[in-house]
Amino acid sequence: MLKKSAVFIICAGLTCQPVFASRLVENALVTQAGQELDSAKALLIKTVNINSGTMNFAGVKKVGEILRDEYDALGFKTEWVDGSEFNRAGHLVATYESKTHPKGQKLLLIGHLDTVFAKNDSFQQTKEINSEHIAGPGISDMKGGNVIMLAAIKSLKAQGMLQRLNIKVVLTGDEESSGRPLAKSKKALIDAAIWADVALGFEDADGDIQTAVTARRGAATWQVSTSGNAAHSSQIFTDKVGDGAIFEMARILQAFRLQLADLPLLSFNPGVIAGGTRVDQSNGGDDVSAFGKTNVVAQNATVKGGLRAASTEQLIQAQKIMQNIVGQHLAQTNATFSFDEGYPPMKETKGNKSLLAQYSQVSVDLGYGPVTAVNPRNAGAADISFTAGHVKMAIDGLGLMGKGGHTKDEVADMTTFKQNIEKTAVLMYRLSNP
Template identity: 85%
Template sequence: MLKKTSVLLVCAGLFCQPVLASRLVENALVEQASQELTSAKALLLRTVNINSGTMNFAGVKDVGNIMRKEYDALGFQTQWVDGSEFNRAGHLVATYESPTHPTGQKLLLIGHLDTVFSKEDDFQQSKEIDETHIAGPGISDMKGGNVIMLAAIKALKAKGMLDRLNIKVVLTGDEESSGRPLSISKKALVDAAKWADVALGFEDADGDIRTAVTARRGASTWQVTTSGKAAHSSQIFTDKVGDGAIFEMARILQEFRLQLADLPLLSFNPGVVAGGTRVMQSKGGDEVTAFGKTNVVAQHASVKGGLRAASQEQLAEAQKIMNDVVKQHLALTDATFTFDEGYPPMKETKGNKALLAQYSQVSVDLGYGPITAVNPRNAGAADISFTAGHVKMAIDGLGLMGEGGHTKDEVADMRTFKQNIEKTAVLMYRLSNP
């Protein structure tokens, strides 16, 4: 419940009555949020106990159907966006258009239905560790966040405040492994961002309830292939044979390290590499095998890696550096460089900072303390990045906090469940005020 001291301090001014009325509404929302906890927890466990690994299309749809019924009951118009065109299950989009405030604030709430745990994984069920901790696949990343946003909306609905807002909820089915091409798989999310004024993401960010995300680095993949002249190893470095594909690859990777490592907030990583007489790759390039002999100069080499950049400008700078490095060849070698589309950066903006300040004030007024921005280096890529440039302001990390995400040790701190339902409900109410 809101601190009484904050009400009394504000009421010393000219606008006592309107502010007091708002505080009374917010107190009612906090009380309602508490009443939502039992059903919200039951819904959370129900969805956690359904495997919805990205490629388990049936499971993703099952979780989507459960959430769809919840939004249907609240008066939202719901749509399942079929994912067959981008080889994924699809997305749930739920829209609420205010009958009384059609030009009111437009909020985009972002979550995802899928997890990293496949149907064959042995981590399938939730387990209560103690009174405040529950283990489960995807409980914090991010089925907890899905339920938090729903519970906040239910609180607003129960207190007659939902009609002050226009809302789109987008629960994607491929956040953990995006379908391709991204222009199709992320179209529903981008379209919703173009419609919205504000975007709120319900990931668990860095797992610290005292933080939220105002900026995320983009995540892309790159690949380099090199070739050389096959010959007996006794002739390597000669004018007729040259340096071979593996030395060319070593030169490129070393130059990448030297020229990219010190760019602020940028990171790159060669994840899989192979070289020899023959190199065989899987279709996606994530599995590579090679054949070669110690007495034969390597004819082929391949490396695939990832790159994270803080802005589109930094991404373009890194691509140029990498291209320039690849173009400089050792003797009798060649190399090619390709860069795949990926998650765009979510650049920190004045609007994002202002929204964080508002969210932090909500947290302070509720007695939970201030909230600061996560270091972008500690926040991975997420769907909210696709809203960058389309909304006036955005923050992420409003979800259920925990530890061990993407592992069999994923555990949610349920103390943050109640807090973030309350904070979300009050924040949405404040965003609805002119």
């Protein structure tokens, strides 16, 4: 329930009536959210117990079908966006267009159906640890968030408030490993963002219910390949043989570290590397192997890594620095550099900060305390980043909190389940009264 102090308002004449009526509606939404809790928990466990690793297309679709039935029952128009063009299962899009408020606030709610746990992973089922904690693959990242948004919508529907809003729910099937090209795999999400006024993301952010995300760093991948002259190691550094591919790679990585490490909020990481006489790559460069000898100068080397930047401008700046470093070669060596498309940055905007303030006020009014912005350094890339520049305001991190995400120790804090259903329902109601 809303704190009692929230309804003690100094007023004159009839000016208090609309405010008091809103408080009554919000109290009813909180009560309704409590009534949705048991069925929401059952749905959460049901979907978590279905493996939906990104490349398990059948599992992703099965989770999507379950949630599609739920939205169909609420009167949403649902569509399964086939993912064959971008080598993924696809996405679920559910749309609710108000007949009574066609010009009402347009909300985009974002989740994802897939998890990082493959079909053959040993971590497959939920386990209730105690009354407040449940372990399970993808329970907080992010099947809990999927259920929270659904339960909030059900609460609004039950209290006759859903028709005040226009809503698109986009549940992607490839958030953990995006299909390519991104222009196709993210089209449904971007189209929904262009339509919407406000975007709400239901990831678990940094796992702290007292925070939400107003800015996310963009994420991209990069690769460097170097080459040199194969020769007996006794001839290394001579004019004819030069320095070899591995020393050239060492020069490049060290220069990356020195010139990029101090850029605010930027991070880069060489994730996989190999060098020798022969280098073999597969799986887009994620799997590498090398053959060489200690008495032979390395002929080839390759490294693949990731980079996260706070803005598009910073991403371009980093790319130019890296390209310039790669272009300066040691003796008798060569190097190539490539930068792959990835997640765009979600820049903090006045709109995002305003939306966070509204969400924080909801939390305070419900007695849960204020919500502050996550440091972008602590928030990974997520689908909401693709809404940047298309919506007036956006926040993420409204989902089920927990710890151990992306590991076999993933555990959800179920005390945050009820809280965030309530907070989402009340926030959506308040957004219907801009």
